[in-house]
Amino acid sequence: MLIAIAYPAHLPGWCSTSCARIKNMPDGFPSARDAARALIHHADPKLTRRSGQFLGGLLFDPEGAVPTERQRAWLADLLRKHGLPPLADGGANA
Template identity: 50%
Template sequence: MTERPFSEHRLAALALLNGEYRLTRKAGQFLGQIAVDPSPMSEAQADWLSKLLEKHELPPLAEGGAK
């Protein structure tokens, strides 16, 4: 994977929402929430986002991108 990591969680969420990825309703709601909410993610949210990015072969979040 040669793509650069996402600099912030909002960009990662938008990439997943705008892509041609099969997402559950729950995952879509989660991604929509973190795309519009500027507050930092919890550890559990950051873990879930990381798993979704990995599952769909997208770059990870950059160090500090979860804020």
């Protein structure tokens, strides 16, 4: 189970349906955690080690801390580079 989560590209067709559903989200991602999950599970993630650590921190923060303005800008840039929708409300409700 952990391998499937860590390496979703090894699951045939996994991202094709999920990514299509994500790209059709009219209002964007409701939270930074949801956006981080989509980026980590992207079919072709072009992430640096630092970006991966950043996204992992957003995804697995047990307290669900709200990202700073600079972190929201970084997340928005990563979403744009991967062709994903932005955060809803500009990430105000991250």
